[in-house]
Amino acid sequence: MKMKPFVRERNFLLLMTGVFINEIGSGLYLIAGMLLVLNLSGSVFFSGLAVFAITSAGAMSFLIAPLANYAKYKNSLVYSNLIKGLILLSIPLLHYTIGLNVWYVISLLFIVALFTQYTYPIESTVLPIIVGKDNIVEANSYLQTIREGFNIAFLAGAGIIVTFIGTIPAISIFAVCLLVVSLLYTFFNFPQPDISRENLKSVQSATIAYVSDLKGGFNYIKNSLVPKMIFSIVFINIAMVIMTTNLPAFALTKGNGTEAAYGFYLAAMSLGMLIGALVTPKLKHIDFGKLIIVTFFGTGLMWMGTATLPLIPSIMLYCAGAVSIGVLNILVFSSIQKQVETQFIGRVITLLTSAASIGMPVGALIGGFIGEAFAPHISVMICSISIILFSVYWLSSSVLRKLPSIEHVNLFSGSGA
Template sequence: MKTRSFLRERNFMILLSGVFINGIGAGVYAVSGMLLVLYLSGNVFYSGLAYFAVTLANALAFLIAPFARYVTYKKGLIVCEVLKSALLFTLPLFYATIGLNVYYVITLLFAVSLLAKFTYPIESTIMPIIVGKENIIKANAYLQTVREGMGIAFVAGAGVLVAFIGPVQAILITAVCHLLSSLTYTLFRFRQNTVPQERQGMKQSVVAYKTDLKAGMTYISQSLIPKMIGSIIFINMALGVMVPNLPAFTLMKGNSEAIYGFYLAGLSLGVMIGTLVTPKVKECRFGLLTVIGFSSTGIAWLGTAFLPVYFSLPCFCIGSIAIGIFNILIFSSIQQQVEEAMIGRVVTVLSSAAAVGVPVGSLIGGALGSTFTPVLPVAFCGIAMLLFSASWLVHPVLRKLPAIEKASLFVQKPVQSQSV
């Protein structure tokens, strides 16, 4: 497959279209979901509780991935999008009839996030099938650029939209987007995974589930990932401390719901810039790139905490550039170096392990923000990024990691399982 031929590949364009549609809905949902919780409760602590629920789903993702072996890639994507749409439609329905309860909203946010954790490893698995492993980094960059580009446009607009029509009505847009993306995925035509045909008893199913789960963990344990995971958990916990406070922090900075949307758009813009420059910096030493990148993030986010909004917002954007680069390089290395049968499980085990600290951080952040000031959690996150950078600098293996395509993060060996 030629370098850019994947751009004309039918299935890649379908996946890109689905990401585009979901990007519209995700931008609106990112703003309206958290603001709805804040409006219903009137307390930053509940924002922390909502983010705890969402990130708990991330941490539990490794328990969900093995179930993907029992459906084809195409069916898994379609069914999950329909279910997410149906759940979100209940918010405006209940709002118009029996009323909304903050705990129901938090539970729904958890359920929708859990469904997303089922589809993400499928998307990661089908990418090498569609574009070929030689095009993974560029294809991921294109996909992430569309995803973040939609985030910039619609997260920024969502703040204004919520201010005019309210968060419940805005969430209806997200529900429609998930329904449209499910229809888009019906057009997929590519090689599907083999699904077990025989009906298993409960005992056999549990044994197979445990086997698949253990296989993903074993594969990760034999790689360089365990050397990175401690520091990654730490910065994810720090993000968990910061994010629940962003609605209150931005309202304090700008006194308008629209400002919250602008900050989230700034985050998306920074990640998108990182995504766009990734193909240019992939030849740089990965260890050194991580140290410099996250040092910049720490300094920029300290500026976000203490500077006026006109300087704080650009700093927030600049600080997220390194996150975009790091994410693309790590997940591209998984798709390049890991066997197809293991990609989904490796992605979810890694994502779950990295997300372990986020629910704890969100509860701490909610308590800090409600007890003191939302500025404190943002500053804490900036300091955490500097500590993350320092931990890589002093670690002899991580500091010396070569360019990501030359770094052997995973031990390559044949795998018999057909799981996602």
Template sequence: MKKIPPFVMERNFLILMLGVFVNGLGSGIYYVAGMLLVLNVSGSVLYSGFAFFALTLANTMSFLIAPLANYAKYKNSLVYSNLIKAIILFTIPLVNYTIGLNVWYVITLLFITALFTQFTYPIESTILPIIVGKDHVIEANSYLQTIRESMDIAFIAGAGILISLIGTIPSITITALCLILVSTLYAFFNFQQPEQDREKSKSIGSAVTSYFTDLKAGFTYISNSLVTHMIFSLVFINMSMVIMTTNLPAFSLLKGNGIEAVYGFYLASMSLGVLLGSILSPKLKHIDFGKLIITTFAGTGFMWIGTSLLPLIPSMILFSTGAISLGIINILVFSSIQKQVETAYIGRVITVLTSAAGLGMPIGSLIGGVLGETFAPEIPVMICGISMIIFSLFWLSSSVLRKLPGIDHVHLFSS
């Protein structure tokens, strides 16, 4: 029997795992309920595009938000941010049962809660090496991602059924309660936050200067790195993914003959694929990274073309299998960043990278909304599959990306 790594039983890592578990329950319900609520209130796929535009715009803005985490304690930031998100979500049932919900109010709240997520996500990425040590980052990330995706499989699949039984509004209330529980859990963290080498100043001018210095540091890390060779292809693939996910609620309703729970099943099948990729990633880190990405994403493209054409059950199987490549690239790339970047810069580098890679996502959400209004929902899914193949061909045509060695030997950043 394989021995359990000692970091798994460490107090702070257990708290983080439990927080990820509860967050998985809440976010699984929220993701399904939020998008179905927009579709139900508006009755239009175009507004689903606007909702995804709001979510992806928040993701693109994350590079502006991440440096703010340096001016607060990591623990306090996690606790209060999740608490504020809970309060925001509690306003949805309040407004619904009093003056009635407007679709733009829902979209605005989706945007605001997404902004808070952009603030907390880099903090969680930053504290992981502090808790487990840099030597255990890939394995610890694999543990956490396995929990995330396992919960997504169970909770997103169950969310569709739950929403069918109790409705979208009560389901969002459950998410708010989960966020309160997460805030309570994170209040028990006791890790030591590293001291930042910056001069403390009370002047607003100095604080603004420090903010832009932090912001520039993230860009400097990225600009002098191998990551710049990946950005264009990542922008392209993210835009294609959003074109598909914008239409996934309508696509699921079509494949499932109008049954709302099928949307949850499609999301769960994607989570299953990402989970398998996360589990496999530590075993694949010795394979040449360039060849691994080219092969897996080409396979994803063909599988998702099949997803758009086949009946429900084989469609979901191919959709899940195609998502394995997403889990692999997520774990390997972000684990490398956490290992190679100084702790104080991890959050900034990750958010600059995700912001840059997400530049095409707001555009993709609007394109997806227009395509969904104009064509059958299978078309955007097929377009995404074709885009995965184009992504693979781009990496194949680039000698720098094609020849990348195993991820442990890839130097993403110049020394």
């Protein structure tokens, strides 16, 4: 397979290396952060608060994205990672001196998540600048492959590593990774787009400019296909969270009480999404509408098998069903990056991710109720049926059903955007 020229491009290599280093530590951080909260509080309730704090930051991301317009993209990436690294280093510093408080740790998890919501859309914005819009699908596939590949590795082993070295050293490793990424990004030399900004001389003028930018993101997409995509992603996310909320209990049931089964299901999801990221460049010439309808209908059927079959075939079908999620992620975000004006890419993608995050606590509440009232496999079956209904919704919509290949999809046809 011939390597694409953009893969050797300096700025793409820097971005890819940064993602690589970030993923090395993030698997440890996510597990260590939750375990640290649990260890400090001795209560699962506080672990729930930590998850709520992180997902709340995701739900607020549409409010954060316009702030990216007030700094150069390079500076934003450098200083955001630097600040996150320094914030997290305060955890081992306090631990080895005056001691840690659980509320302090939860607050830091929330703040770090807010900074992540700020930098993620910037990474999505600079990617078309670095690789060119014609290479977006392939570039996203490369980056997603790195992310999902390391998710698989660390979901399988991060718990063991954290148990061996402890939560504080694990968080310290991630903090150091962030500092290295910050240093690495100082070597970016991609062209900064000339985005006009008001001369912000006061808090009032800054607020007016911010609100204007926020409205601009909504106005930009209101007559496009993006709202339909947002609805689809929200629906999928609620269904997914209903299932994943009950996944630990479901895995224990399937594995006859073996806790390792939960890790196997998580790794299977990541593996499926990785396969989706890898095959997406080969599928980009297929009509987008038909591709989504067929793949998600198949996912619904496979996850019905996940709910009803024994452990090994259940995990295999769970993995296979996740392939469509990986494909959808790459194609949707790639289409936005190809067609949305540079200064709006971050805001549009953030609207999508914010909407998805808003659905997560709703799905968690529904999933918790279902888990209390029924057996764990019921939630997996509900998710499966919801995925099939999603496919049927696309089939019933002439606009979505007739969407051409991602190379020819016009998100803003007739919108005047």
